Amino acid sequence: MTAHLGTIAFVSLTALTILPAIMVVSTRNLVHAGFWMLPCLIGVAGFYALLEAHFFVVVQILIYIGAILVLIMFALMLTRDVMDPKERQTNAMGVWAGVICGLGLLASAHMLFRHPWVGVTSHPGDAHAQTVALGKALVTRYALPFEAASVLLLAALIAAIVIAKSMRPPAASVGCDGEVSGG
Amino acid sequence: MIGLPHYLVVGSILFGIGAFGTLTRRNAIAVLLSVELMLNAANLNFLAFWRFLTPAAMEPHVFVLIGLTVAAAEAAIGLAIVLNVYREYGTVNLDQIAELRG
Amino acid sequence: MGGLHGQSGLWLIVLAPLAGACVAGALAIARKGERLAPLITLAGAAAAGLSALMNRPSRSAGYLGDTDLTWLTIGNGFRISLGVHLDHLAWVLVGVVIAVSFLVQLYSIGYMRGENGFARYFAYLSLFTASMLGLVVADNLVQLYACWELVGICSYLLIGFWWHKPSAAAASKKAFVVTRFGDVGFLLGVILLATAAGSFDLDRVRSMFQSLGTVSQQVSPLVSNEALLWLAPILLLCGAVGKSAQFPLHIWLPDAMEGPTPVSALIHAATMVAAGVYMVARLMWMFAGGGDAESATVQTVASSGLTPLAVVLLVGSITAFIGATIALVQTDIKKVLAYSTISQLGFMMMALGAGGEAGQSTAIFHLVTHAFFKALLFLTAGSVIHALHHAADPNDMRLMGGLWRRMPITAATCGIGVLALAGFPPFAGFWSKDAIIGLLLHRSGAQLLGVSGQVTPGHGPEPWAAAIGATVAVVVTLLTALYAVRLWLMVFAGAARSHDADSARESSVWMTLPLVILAVPSVLVGGWLHHGNLLHGYLTAHMAHELEMHLPVAAVATVLGLAGAAAAWSLYGRRPVAAGSGSVPSDPITRMPAPIYALLVNLWYVDRFWTWVGRSFAMAVATLIAWFDRNVVDGAVRGSGRVVAAIGSAMARSTNGQPQTYAAMVLAATVALILLMALYETAAAPAAGATAVRLAEWAVRR
Numbered sequence: 001m002t003a004h005l006g007t008i009a010f011v012s013l014t015a016l017t018i019l020p021a022i023m024v025v026s027t028r029n030l031v032h033a034g035f036w037m038l039p040c041l042i043g044v045a046g047f048y049a050l051l052e053a054h055f056f057v058v059v060q061i062l063i064y065i066g067a068i069l070v071l072i073m074f075a076l077m078l079t080r081d082v083m084d085p086k087e088r089q090t091n092a093m094g095v096w097a098g099v100i101c102g103l104g105l106l107a108s109a110h111m112l113f114r115h116p117w118v119g120v121t122s123h124p125g126d127a128h129a130q131t132v133a134l135g136k137a138l139v140t141r142y143a144l145p146f147e148a149a150s151v152l153l154l155a156a157l158i159a160a161i162v163i164a165k166s167m168r169p170p171a172a173s174v175g176c177d178g179e180v181s182g183g
Numbered sequence: 184m185i186g187l188p189h190y191l192v193v194g195s196i197l198f199g200i201g202a203f204g205t206l207t208r209r210n211a212i213a214v215l216l217s218v219e220l221m222l223n224a225a226n227l228n229f230l231a232f233w234r235f236l237t238p239a240a241m242e243p244h245v246f247v248l249i250g251l252t253v254a255a256a257e258a259a260i261g262l263a264i265v266l267n268v269y270r271e272y273g274t275v276n277l278d279q280i281a282e283l284r285g
Numbered sequence: 286m287g288g289l290h291g292q293s294g295l296w297l298i299v300l301a302p303l304a305g306a307c308v309a310g311a312l313a314i315a316r317k318g319e320r321l322a323p324l325i326t327l328a329g330a331a332a333a334g335l336s337a338l339m340n341r342p343s344r345s346a347g348y349l350g351d352t353d354l355t356w357l358t359i360g361n362g363f364r365i366s367l368g369v370h371l372d373h374l375a376w377v378l379v380g381v382v383i384a385v386s387f388l389v390q391l392y393s394i395g396y397m398r399g400e401n402g403f404a405r406y407f408a409y410l411s412l413f414t415a416s417m418l419g420l421v422v423a424d425n426l427v428q429l430y431a432c433w434e435l436v437g438i439c440s441y442l443l444i445g446f447w448w449h450k451p452s453a454a455a456a457s458k459k460a461f462v463v464t465r466f467g468d469v470g471f472l473l474g475v476i477l478l479a480t481a482a483g484s485f486d487l488d489r490v491r492s493m494f495q496s497l498g499t500v501s502q503q504v505s506p507l508v509s510n511e512a513l514l515w516l517a518p519i520l521l522l523c524g525a526v527g528k529s530a531q532f533p534l535h536i537w538l539p540d541a542m543e544g545p546t547p548v549s550a551l552i553h554a555a556t557m558v559a560a561g562v563y564m565v566a567r568l569m570w571m572f573a574g575g576g577d578a579e580s581a582t583v584q585t586v587a588s589s590g591l592t593p594l595a596v597v598l599l600v601g602s603i604t605a606f607i608g609a610t611i612a613l614v615q616t617d618i619k620k621v622l623a624y625s626t627i628s629q630l631g632f633m634m635m636a637l638g639a640g641g642e643a644g645q646s647t648a649i650f651h652l653v654t655h656a657f658f659k660a661l662l663f664l665t666a667g668s669v670i671h672a673l674h675h676a677a678d679p680n681d682m683r684l685m686g687g688l689w690r691r692m693p694i695t696a697a698t699c700g701i702g703v704l705a706l707a708g709f710p711p712f713a714g715f716w717s718k719d720a721i722i723g724l725l726l727h728r729s730g731a732q733l734l735g736v737s738g739q740v741t742p743g744h745g746p747e748p749w750a751a752a753i754g755a756t757v758a759v760v761v762t763l764l765t766a767l768y769a770v771r772l773w774l775m776v777f778a779g780a781a782r783s784h785d786a787d788s789a790r791e792s793s794v795w796m797t798l799p800l801v802i803l804a805v806p807s808v809l810v811g812g813w814l815h816h817g818n819l820l821h822g823y824l825t826a827h828m829a830h831e832l833e834m835h836l837p838v839a840a841v842a843t844v845l846g847l848a849g850a851a852a853a854w855s856l857y858g859r860r861p862v863a864a865g866s867g868s869v870p871s872d873p874i875t876r877m878p879a880p881i882y883a884l885l886v887n888l889w890y891v892d893r894f895w896t897w898v899g900r901s902f903a904m905a906v907a908t909l910i911a912w913f914d915r916n917v918v919d920g921a922v923r924g925s926g927r928v929v930a931a932i933g934s935a936m937a938r939s940t941n942g943q944p945q946t947y948a949a950m951v952l953a954a955t956v957a958l959i960l961l962m963a964l965y966e967t968a969a970a971p972a973a974g975a976t977a978v979r980l981a982e983w984a985v986r987r
Contacts, residue, residue, distance in 0.1 A: 014193055018193070018196055021197055024200075025200055025201070025207070025208065025217055025220070030212065037220075040220070044197075044223045047193070048230060051231060051233075051234040053230045053233070053234065053247075055244070056226075056244075059248075059251060063251055064223075068258045071259070072212060072215060072216060074262075078269075091207055097203050100206075101199040104199060105195055105199040109195060112191045113188050115188075117236075123238065134245075138245070141241070142245045145249060149249045149252040153256050156256030156257075156259050160263035163263040
């Protein structure tokens with residue numbers, strides 16, 4: 001029964017993740033694409049829950065959905081032409097990219113199922129224990145990677161500000177503009 | 184019974200969709216969205232491996248955390264660049280921006 | 286193997302001039318201190334000379350050798366060494382080469398003053414000296430061949446020293462290509478001998494060759510023993526024919542006079558052209574059919590037509606005759622000397638063709654005397670040309686005349702050279718030429734003029750060939766006196782026939798000093814070597830009775846020489862050539878019967894013959910090769926070029942500046958790898974696949 005529940009949960013989560021993901025890469029309206037990202041990320045969070053990685057369920061929802069996705073939505077709405085469903089939204093490589101990705105998928109799925117994975121049956125600790133262990137690990141053994149990640153994030157944020165602030169002289173911008181739209 | 188391969192396959196499908204989007208989307212922000220899909224696929228794989236192979240290990244969690252950080256940083260930088268490009272060229276369509284051409 | 290006592294000082298004979306060449310070459314490249322170059326190369330030559338003087342193989346001893354150096358080892362024990370083999374013969378040649386080279390370099394200081402490429406010139410001269418000495422002391426066939434080609438290269442470089450002159454460039458090419466004809470034969474001979482003997486060492490080759498008559502099984506993998514006995518010397522002779530300007534490959538030597546005159550004296554009169562003669566003398570045991578040089582035994586080849594010695598003799602005879610006759614009608618002073626050189630080299634070959642130690646020694650005797658008097662003649666010609674170098678054609682004897690009043694030293698020394706060349710007693714040429722005639726008469730079995738010839742069957746060349754040789758030698762003696770005296774009279778006697786000749790001045794002391802120095806041996810060296818029995822005694826194990834001088838023979842030769850000189854006097858001296866009404870005065874020698882004159886002035890049509898060969902045969906081959914080159918070789922090259930260009934343009938289209946395209950390519954490559962691994966599944970495949978996927982992830986994110 002539990003096994004069945006688990007299977008049902010897995011299948012429905014798969015549907016919840018994969019179908020919106022397909023919509024994300026295929027829909028013409030980019031704002032819709034951004035919104036389709038939401039169920040997809042929630043589905044991944046569901047997988048995390050199924051995998052008993054409770055801490056990351058929270059992180060996924062808070063950071064991915066609450067921060068990153070919102071940021072991207074802002075950017076989408078700030079740029080022009082994004083709402084026009086008549087605009088072509090894919091480039092000329094569609095077929096080739098499909099072939100490449102499809103072949104890659106087939107090949108990796110083939111290998112994944114042929115490999116004799118030696119699984120363990122034991123369950124990880126509960127949410128509280130996991131979070132405590134992760135917190136301790138991050139300030140003891142993995143302090144260095146953690147700090148590196150922090151520095152990376154800080155640098156990225158400063159860089160984002162600098163890049164977003166820097167403005168070319170208007171004349172140059174106009175010239176470039178005309179050139180590109182002409183082509 | 185759902186096992187490791189199933190999760191891995193979901194991860195690869197998600198990755199494949201993300202890769203497809205990354206390659207085909209004209210809009211730079213949509214490309215960023217696709218990249219986020221691929222990063223999610225990677226994180227999913229990490230946690231699946233953790234759950235089924237090494238449930239006591241801490242490393243997968245640290246990896247996922249760093250992956251998240253990278254995703255956030257990438258989103259921030261990417262969006263800054265996209266905004267700048269938009270100001271500069273008036274478009275974020277990548278096939279109209281071919282500055283890398285030698 | 287190994288000499289009496291190995292002395293590393295021996296190497297200095299070759300290495301000192303080589304070092305001089307390197308330093309002078311460096312100066313030439315750096316274009317700094319070019320004036321120092323002659324000092325350095327002269328020091329190198331002097332060091333080599335000192336080393337040779339200190340290492341003289343004594344009369345009774347064998348040779349001095351030094352073969353410590355292994356050059357190459359091929360397979361199991363097939364060894365090519367670099368060695369010095371300084372026997373009596375080599376020592377004499379070393380002395381001549383160094384002496385002439387030293388004097389010519391001294392002379393060149395004055396002659397080449399202010400020339401562009403002064404240091405380069407001396408570097409070439411010194412390199413030539415080193416190569417020639419390496420050739421002379423070589424103890425194996427590879428070293429011999431390598432130095433043989435090196436002197437050829439130096440000759441090429443020096444003939445074409447004034448490369449901006451089209452005629453000089455053409456002459457250098459001609460010399461190189463024509464000698465190559467002979468060198469092909471030489472190389473084939475070397476290969477033939479080496480494959481038979483299993484070694485390049487001359488000692489081993491010799492013992493192999495001497496065993497040919499006695500062993501029953503075939504020695505060479507290529508030819509039978511009998512064929513080897515005949516073929517090997519003939520192939521080597523081809524090389525000598527090219528290098529020593531023998532008929533029919535003599536045609537390069539007159540053209541080689543385009544080089545600076547001192548070069549003509551050093552290379553194209555005294556030393557390099559003697560290389561072929563020296564090589565035949567050195568390998569006399571081979572030409573004599575494997576017997577000792579002393580006994581000149583012909584073992585088995587007598588039945589199969591001409592002996593190699595007879596071939597040598599006949600080639601020499603033809604060359605001597607043709608050279609002397611053409612020299613009669615030449616008007617270019619250097620061309621006269623060039624054809625004279627060809628003729629004299631023919632004499633040396635004739636002496637060699639007589640075979641045995643006597644032939645060897647006589648040929649070297651003539652080589653030594655000729656080296657001195659011909660170098661002298663060339664240097665006097667250079668002095669004259671230098672004095673007239675403002676004239677339109679400074680080499681044309683018809684525009685000279687009366688120079689003895691303005692250039693007394695040159696005239697006197699040239700006169701000595703002419704008398705030596707014509708073979709008047711007691712000048713150097715008299716003794717050696719006389720020895721050759723006497724030896725040939727002896728080999729022909731003749732019983733006249735005090736010669737009691739005797740022929741031992743199986744020894745030496747066929748008697749009839751020796752008889753032809755002796756006759757030719759006597760006739761050429763007459764002709765030599767005629768053209769030699771003609772040269773002197775045309776240049777120095779009578780009145781000046783051009784403005785330039787009228788205003789000529791004697792050359793500087795740098796140039797006249799070597800003339801005087803060379804004039805002394807040109808007078809004395811023959812009699813000195815003959816009377817003291819120095820050369821024959823040094824070179825031969827015992828004084829052969831063939832080498833005794835026969836007064837009647839000498840008298841006849843001298844009378845013939847006097848007749849030639851008298852003929853020249855009647856043509857040119859009694860009534861000097863008038864300054865003609867036209868631009869170029871006419872030459873009385875043209876009054877000979879027209880067909881003969883046409884034959885001579887057209888150089889016996891040998892040049893025409895080779896031109897015809899070149900046009901018809903070589904051009905056909907060349908056209909074929911050119912077609913092959915254009916269509917097959919170039920086709921392949923162009924085809925591969927087109928393939929690369931097609932790939933390139935395909936790649937260029939993909940390089941469109943869009944990061945997505947690049948990412949697609951990276952991903953495609955990764956997928957291809959994964960597919961490959963899926964097909965060739967190994968235990969590591971999934972892990973590697975996952976790594977590849979992650980790599981792709983990383984790449985795409987970039």
